Amino acid sequence: MRLLDVQDLHVEFAARGLDNRVRVARALNGVSFTVDAGEIVGLVGETGAGKSLTALAAMGLLRAPARIPQGGIRFEGGDILAMSDRQLEKIRGRRMAMVVQSPLTSLDPLKRVGDQLVRMQRVHGTASGAAARERAEAMLAAVRIPDPKRRMQAWPHELSGGMAQRVLIAMALINEPALVIADEPTTGLDVTVQAQVLDTLRDLVLARNLGALVITHDLGVVAHYCQRVAVMFAGRIVEDGPVAEVFARPAHPYTQALIASTPGRIARIGYTVTGGTPPDLYALPDGCLYRDRCPRATTACLAPPPRVALDDSHGAACHYAERAA
Amino acid sequence: MILDVQNLVHRFPGGVNAVNGVSFSIAAGETLGLVGESGSGKSTIGLLVTRLLAPTGGTIMFEGEDITRLSPAALRPLRARLQIVFQDPWGSLNPRMTIGRLLEEPLALHTTLDGAARIAEARRLADRVRLPVASLQRYPHELSGGQLQRVSIARAIANRPKLVVLDEPTSSLDLSVRAGILQLLDELQRETGIAMLFISHDLETVRLVSHRVIVLYLGRIAEQGPAGRLFDTPAHPYTQTLLSAHLPPDPAVKLRRHEVVGEIPSPINLPPGCFFAGRCPLVLPACTSAPPSPVILDGGHSASCLRIADGTNILDPVEERA
Amino acid sequence: MSTTTLDRVIGTARRSPTFAVGFGVIMVFAFLAAFADVIAPLPPTLSHPYDTLRPPGTGAFILGTDGNGMDVLSRVIHGARYAFGIALPAGAIMAVVGIPLGLIAGWRGGWVDEVLLRVLDVLRAFPTIILALAIVAATGQGFLNVILVVGFLDSPIFARIVRAEVLALRNATFVRAAVAAGNPEWRVLLVHILPNAILGATAQLPLRMAWAVRISATLAFIGIGVQAPAPEWGAMIRQGAEYVISGEWWVALFPGLALIALVLGLNLTGDGLSDLLDPKRRATGK
Numbered sequence: 001m002r003l004l005d006v007q008d009l010h011v012e013f014a015a016r017g018l019d020n021r022v023r024v025a026r027a028l029n030g031v032s033f034t035v036d037a038g039e040i041v042g043l044v045g046e047t048g049a050g051k052s053l054t055a056l057a058a059m060g061l062l063r064a065p066a067r068i069p070q071g072g073i074r075f076e077g078g079d080i081l082a083m084s085d086r087q088l089e090k091i092r093g094r095r096m097a098m099v100v101q102s103p104l105t106s107l108d109p110l111k112r113v114g115d116q117l118v119r120m121q122r123v124h125g126t127a128s129g130a131a132a133r134e135r136a137e138a139m140l141a142a143v144r145i146p147d148p149k150r151r152m153q154a155w156p157h158e159l160s161g162g163m164a165q166r167v168l169i170a171m172a173l174i175n176e177p178a179l180v181i182a183d184e185p186t187t188g189l190d191v192t193v194q195a196q197v198l199d200t201l202r203d204l205v206l207a208r209n210l211g212a213l214v215i216t217h218d219l220g221v222v223a224h225y226c227q228r229v230a231v232m233f234a235g236r237i238v239e240d241g242p243v244a245e246v247f248a249r250p251a252h253p254y255t256q257a258l259i260a261s262t263p264g265r266i267a268r269i270g271y272t273v274t275g276g277t278p279p280d281l282y283a284l285p286d287g288c289l290y291r292d293r294c295p296r297a298t299t300a301c302l303a304p305p306p307r308v309a310l311d312d313s314h315g316a317a318c319h320y321a322e323r324a325a
Numbered sequence: 326m327i328l329d330v331q332n333l334v335h336r337f338p339g340g341v342n343a344v345n346g347v348s349f350s351i352a353a354g355e356t357l358g359l360v361g362e363s364g365s366g367k368s369t370i371g372l373l374v375t376r377l378l379a380p381t382g383g384t385i386m387f388e389g390e391d392i393t394r395l396s397p398a399a400l401r402p403l404r405a406r407l408q409i410v411f412q413d414p415w416g417s418l419n420p421r422m423t424i425g426r427l428l429e430e431p432l433a434l435h436t437t438l439d440g441a442a443r444i445a446e447a448r449r450l451a452d453r454v455r456l457p458v459a460s461l462q463r464y465p466h467e468l469s470g471g472q473l474q475r476v477s478i479a480r481a482i483a484n485r486p487k488l489v490v491l492d493e494p495t496s497s498l499d500l501s502v503r504a505g506i507l508q509l510l511d512e513l514q515r516e517t518g519i520a521m522l523f524i525s526h527d528l529e530t531v532r533l534v535s536h537r538v539i540v541l542y543l544g545r546i547a548e549q550g551p552a553g554r555l556f557d558t559p560a561h562p563y564t565q566t567l568l569s570a571h572l573p574p575d576p577a578v579k580l581r582r583h584e585v586v587g588e589i590p591s592p593i594n595l596p597p598g599c600f601f602a603g604r605c606p607l608v609l610p611a612c613t614s615a616p617p618s619p620v621i622l623d624g625g626h627s628a629s630c631l632r633i634a635d636g637t638n639i640l641d642p643v644e645e646r647a
Numbered sequence: 648m649s650t651t652t653l654d655r656v657i658g659t660a661r662r663s664p665t666f667a668v669g670f671g672v673i674m675v676f677a678f679l680a681a682f683a684d685v686i687a688p689l690p691p692t693l694s695h696p697y698d699t700l701r702p703p704g705t706g707a708f709i710l711g712t713d714g715n716g717m718d719v720l721s722r723v724i725h726g727a728r729y730a731f732g733i734a735l736p737a738g739a740i741m742a743v744v745g746i747p748l749g750l751i752a753g754w755r756g757g758w759v760d761e762v763l764l765r766v767l768d769v770l771r772a773f774p775t776i777i778l779a780l781a782i783v784a785a786t787g788q789g790f791l792n793v794i795l796v797v798g799f800l801d802s803p804i805f806a807r808i809v810r811a812e813v814l815a816l817r818n819a820t821f822v823r824a825a826v827a828a829g830n831p832e833w834r835v836l837l838v839h840i841l842p843n844a845i846l847g848a849t850a851q852l853p854l855r856m857a858w859a860v861r862i863s864a865t866l867a868f869i870g871i872g873v874q875a876p877a878p879e880w881g882a883m884i885r886q887g888a889e890y891v892i893s894g895e896w897w898v899a900l901f902p903g904l905a906l907i908a909l910v911l912g913l914n915l916t917g918d919g920l921s922d923l924l925d926p927k928r929r930a931t932g933k
Contacts, residue, residue, distance in 0.1 A: 016661060021654075046499035047470075160588055190362035191526065192585065195570040217499065220572030224580060244576050261504040262574045263529035271508040273501060277469050375827055397832065404829035416820040421842045434829045480828060 001077050003179055003211040004035040004058060004096075009071035011053055011062065011235075025281040027053055028235040029289070030071070035179060035211040040202060042222035042243070043215045044258075045232030048278050051215045054232070055181050058213070059098060060088040076178060094124040097172035099201070101184040104164050107156040113140075113167055114152030117174055126175045139170040143200050162193035169201055173208075180205060183215045198225050219262060223247060228313075231255050234279050234289040241314030251308075251316035253294045288319070296320055326350045327388060327487050327520040328374065334382035335369055335544075340593045343369040344380070345544040351488065354518040358535030358552065360528060362567070364589050366544035367524045371492045374522060375409045376400050388487060405435040405484035412493035414473035418465040424451070424476055425461035431483040450479040454509060471502035475509065482513060490522045495530060507534060528571045532556050537625070540564045543592060543600040546619070550626030560620075560628035563601045565640045581642040599629070606640060607632050659923065666919020669853070672912025676905075680727035687721035691878040700895045711897040713886060715876060719897060722878035723905050729879040730860050730909055733794055737859040738852055740798025741805040746841075746848065748802065749809025753844075754817060754836055763810065766803045775800060776865055783871045793872035797859045808851045812844035819843075850921035857913035864906055880906045 011028035028050045035041045045051050056062055058073055060080045073080040075096060080088070092098075100106050108116055117136035121127040127135055133152070140148035143166040151163075159167060165185065172180055185201065186194040202225050205212045214226055222229050222243060230240040231254065239252040250256045257273045259265060266272075276293040279285065288305045291297040300319045308321040315321075328351045335344040344366045351357045361367045372378040374385060376392055385393045387407055392400065411417045418427055428447035432438055438446060451461055454475040465473055474494060481489050491510070495503040507530065513519060525531050531538055532552050539549040540561065548561040559565045562583075569583045585604045590596055596603060598613040605612065609631055619627040620634065632638035660667035679686060688707060695716035703711040703719075710719040752760040770778070782796045816822055817840070825839040866872040867881030875882045880902040887899025 016658070046501065162588075191528070192362065192566060192570040195572065195582065196584065218572070219500070219574030223574050223576040223578075224572050247574075247576050257501055259574070261500045263507075263527075263533035264573060264575065266504060266507070267533050271504060271511075273504050276501070277471075377823060377827055397826075401829045401831060404827060409824075409827045411820050411824060413820050417824050419821045419825065419839050419843070430825075430830075431828050477824070480824075 002034045002074065003037050003076060004213065005072075005074040006034070006054070006058060007032050007072045007074075009054070009057060009073065010069050011050070011057060012067050012069060013065050014067070015065065023282045026235060026284050027066075027281055028057070028071075029284065031232070031235065031237055033230045033237060033240060035213050037178065037211050038206065038209045039228060040205055040212040040214055040226045042226035042229040043213060043232060044217065044219065044222050044229055046217060046278065048234075048281070049232040050235040051217075051232055052183055053235075055098070055183050055213065055215055058181060059092055059096065061092075090124075093120065093177075094126070094175050095177050096179040096181065097175070097177040099165075099168050099172045099180065099182040099185050101187050104156065104159075104161065106168055107159075107164060107171075109156050111156075112152065113154045113156065113159070116167075117152075117171060120171055120174050124175050135174065136170075139174050140167070142173075142204060143167070143170045144196075145170075160193075161189050162197055165189065165193075165197050166200060169197070169204070173204060173210075176208070178210060180210055180212045181215070182212065184217070185214065186221065187216070187218070201225075219247075219258065231258070234284070235281070236289060236317065238290065238318070239314075239316040241310070245311075245314045249310075249314075251310055251314070251321040252290075252318045253296055253320075254290050255316070257293075288317075326386075327353050328522070329386040330370075330374065330383065331386075332383040333370065333373060333380055333385065335366070335373055335378065336381045342592045342595055343544050344373065345595065346383070347539075347541070347544070347546055348383075349539060349546075349549070351520045351522060353487070353520055354514065355537070356514065356521040356523050356535045358531035358538040359522060359524045359541060360526065360531050360538060360567075361541035362526060362589070364543065364592060365541040367526075367541050368492055369544075370541075371409060371490045371522065371524050374488075375407055375490050377409070402435070405431070406487045408481035408486040408488070409490040409492065410474070410477045410481050410494050412496050414470045414477060414497060415465070417477050418473060420465050422464075423461065424456070424463055424465070424468070427465075427476060428461070428479055428483065431480050435484045446483075450483055453482075454479040455505075469502075470498050471505060474498060474506055478506070478509065478513075482517075482519070485517060486519060488520045488522065490524065492524045493526070494523075496525065496527060503530070510534065528556070528568060529573065540567065543589060543595070545600055545616070546629065547601065548626075548628035548630075549619075550622070550628075551624060554622075554624055554626045558626075560622060560626070560633055560638055561601075561630050562605050562607050562632070562638060562640055564628070569640075569642070583640045583642065599631075607638065663919040663922045665915050666923055669912045669915025669917075669919055672908055673853075673916060676727045676909050676912065677731065679724050680731045683725045683728055687718075687724040689718040689721045691722045691725035692717060692876050693721075700890065700898070702895075703897050710901050711895075713883070713898045714890065714895075717876065717878075719883075719901050722883060723880070723901050725878040726880040726883065726902055726905060727909070729790075729863075729873060729877070730906075732790070733797060733863040734856040734860050734913070736794045737798040737801065737863075738856045740795070741802050741855055742852065744799065744802035745805030746809050746845070749806035749848075750813055750836060750841060750844065752806065753810040753813025754840065760810070763803060763806055767807055770800070770803060775862065779862060779866060780869070780871055783866060788872060788874070790873055793863050793866060797862055800862075801855050801858060805848070805851065805855055809844055809848045812847045813840055816840050816843055846924050847921075850917055850924055852917070853913045853920065854917035857910045857917070860906070860913065861910055 009028055009031040013025045013027060014022055015025060016022050031054055043051050060083060068081060114136055117139060118132040121132040137148045137152055140151055145151050145166050186197050216222060226243050229243050229246050230237045233254045239246060239255045250259055260273045279289050287303050288301040291301040305317045305319045307315045307317050309315045310321060331348045333344050333347045336342050347370060359367045359370060373380045380393060384391060425447055428450050429443045432443045432446055448458060451458060456472060456475050460468060495506050514521060523531060523534050535552045538552045538555050540547045542563050548564045559568050566583045566585050569581050587604045590603060598615055599617050602608045602612040611631055617629045617631050619629045621627045630638050695712060698712050699714055699716040701708050701712040705711060708718050712718055748763060752763045779796050779800060783792055786792050822839055825835050863872060864881030867879050868885045873879040873882050875886050883902035884899045890898050
């Protein structure tokens with residue numbers, strides 16, 4: 001059984017425009033991936049690719065006007081889409097937890113750090129009283145916050161960005177969840193702080209044999225902290241596989257373009273990629289969604305591309321991806 | 326020299342010492358990269374150099390003219406040649422003006438072109454930055470971030486400036502869009518020899534676009550030099566730390582991590598000696614008494630660290646990871 | 648795909664029913680005010696000495712008559728003219744005085760800002776009605792005076808709204824970019840800041856006009872400004888108040904209802920406008 005198993009997930013929004021016409025934005029168009037215990041999976045893509053939406057759907061947090069016309073999400077074998085709000089509340093923060101981008105707005109400004117950690121345990125009935133305080137302190141130590149005893153008494157506004165992000169990681173892990181979803185966990189932090197926060201997250205996830213889904217636009221984060229990666233474009237996963245494999249032999253033209261856009265690559269081979277705008281989610285074409293930007297596009301791309309398995313673990317949704325010999 | 330800055334100091338009301346004695350110059354056709362983390366004063370320097378802020382101390386010479394104390398009115402004609410592009414493409418353009426009017430504005434302000442000539446020139450500018458002509462009739466909210474940044478660049482180059490300050494021009498943009506903007510800047514510099522001050526926290530981008538690089542820490546220059554030398558053989562412990570924390574987008578590159586303790590000191594109460602002394606693993610007693618002077622290394626490379634004198638300035642890698 | 652005007656109207660109404668209802672109410676009153684002579688069954692100040700205090704539904708008097716035997720319905724309809732006669736010029740004064748004040752106070756700060764803020768403090772400390780009463784008493788009665796007093800009294804409040812918008816815009820990147828482009832200060836203010844500041848202030852104008860309608864009616868109610876038998880709602884309510892106890896409720900009730908309806912309409916329009924003008928809500932699908 002997979003820890004998290006997302007299959008063929010579709011999400012759409014209906015919105016009324018200025019002209020009073022209801023139009024449907026197809027934000028996710030068949031997203032499939034899995035996360036197992038003991039692995040960190042990166043979900044990478046650009047603005048509007050649907051990364052955060054995927055995370056919200058996995059947490060069972062999608063609300064109207066979002067609709068899920070098709071697809072399934074299984075977490076520890078349970079069907080997330082079929083669960084009631086009450087059932088989901090029991091899982092969220094307990095079995096699956098989330099670390100979000102803006103740590104300072106995610107902490108309650110009127111509660112001390114220690115009290116928030118204790119409350120997190122009391123709400124889910126995992127511990128209370130002195131035991132909960134003890135665990136909270138141990139958790140702060142585990143996310144490498146210096147002088148955890150004193151930090152228990154700190155107010156959120158007294159924390160630096162990096163510290164606040166560590167506290168959020170502590171909050172997420174305090175109830176020993178099986179899955180952590182981190183949505184741009186270090187965006188906005190300075191480079192030196194980013195590396196430390198990511199080290200902490202990785203070490204804890206691996207030491208406790210959790211599964212983690214890291215959502216990011218930063219290829220550097222994926223390259224050094226994830227074992228597997230799924231590349232998203234226009235609400236689809238266009239390529240997935242082990243990180244080393246995908247970076248060394250990217251098979252989808254979009255993945256190739258992303259890697260060719262990194263400054264290090266440009267310094268070596270020059271400017272080769274002309275960026276483009278992502279397709280209009282309100283008027284998605286049939287077939288391959290990348291074909292307007294793709295240098296290799298042919299009439300074959302008017303048909304939806306299947307996921308071509310390049311080897312056991314690496315696949316790309318492109319008509320021209322070729323299986324390694 | 327297009328720009329020559331000597332001993333620039335800026336202190337914000339409230340006592341925040343954002344810039345604490347920075348000197349540099351930029352030649353025609355050159356790109357100078359300014360890197361640093363938050364609180365390094367890099368964006369403040371951009372505002373001072375374009376005189377959108379008045380510095381507390383130091384001098385700014387632009388094309389041989391002292392502009393340090395010029396009044397806003399006296400600065401105006403000069404702004405044709407001294408331009409800036411900001412980080413946020415969505416916020417940089419007046420939301421109630423069409424792209425066409427936005428492109429005509431700098432021409433109306435600094436040239437005697439009539440209406441028809443301005444429109445023609447605006448079209449030429451749009452074409453130059455590869456904006457579709459149809460976008461001239463559009464409003465900013467109808468364009469993508471990358472297109473908006475092209476509009477800002479077109480506005481900046483409208484009057485053939487000598488210097489353009491680029492304050493994180495690609496940081497808000499997606500990776501594949503970034504490359505296009507960087508390529509455009511590169512072309513513009515090759516064509517017209519514009520000098521550029523490229524401010525960014527993104528080490529890889531700075532390395533790609535800059536001829537020379539300055540590393541800032543707490544409003545002071547820690548190290549500077551030709552981009553290749555500085556990135557390949559960083560001399561200052563802070564630069565080494567900064568570079569080692571960078572995550573290159575390639576899993577094949579091994580990370581050599583130097584971890585530092587603590588956080589950046591408060592810019593309100595500056596420490597007396599080297600600003601990095603409190604976090605530096607190689608700190609010497611002398612480091613905390615007086616700020617170190619820059620030590621000249623080879624090839625225009627220099628760093629302000631006492632350890633360089635006896636060659637003990639290189640940090641040991643704390644960990645190596647695949 | 649072409650978008651017809653009707654589509655836009657329906658679209659706007661769907662996105663902000665508040666605005667649609669409020670604006671609809673205002674339009675009804677505007678129509679009444681414009682064609683009062685045609686719509687009103689009788690002249691508003693025509694006295695019927697033998698038909699005083701007739702209850703609603705008596706003969707031709709659909710809403711009854713008042714103590715002078717004047718037709719209440721006709722008077723309520725004509726009252727809309729006074730309401731707009733106050734609201735529109737008072738609103739114009741607020742805009743003409745308040746916008747430049749707010750612009751300068753927000754952009755330059757300094758003494759203009761100080762004076763504006765202190766005047767606001769005074770206005771906040773004083774019950775406005777007493778202040779208005781004192782000024783009207785000092786400057787003399789009359790419709791024009793009421794308009795001027797109401798308009799000027801509210802100008803600082805409107806100025807503050809503009810000031811807040813300008814303060815937020817002053818540090819906007821596009822304003823900085825406008826300075827960097829070489830715009831002279833006046834051009835930064837008038838071309839770049841004003842059109843963006845006005846937008847937020849626009850939504851406040853109907854709210855301030857509602858206040859003007861209310862305060863002028865209150866003044867008339869306590870006998871200041873417009874005098875009976877002029878068909879002004881506040882004056883009519885004052886007149887009718889005497890009869891409420893003796894059971895002739897209609898004299899005060901109908902002008903009261905008209906007043907409430909118009910003030911509500913203006914307030915709804917203001918609230919709806921701020922929704923419609925909010926760029927975050929203007930975007931579709933987000």
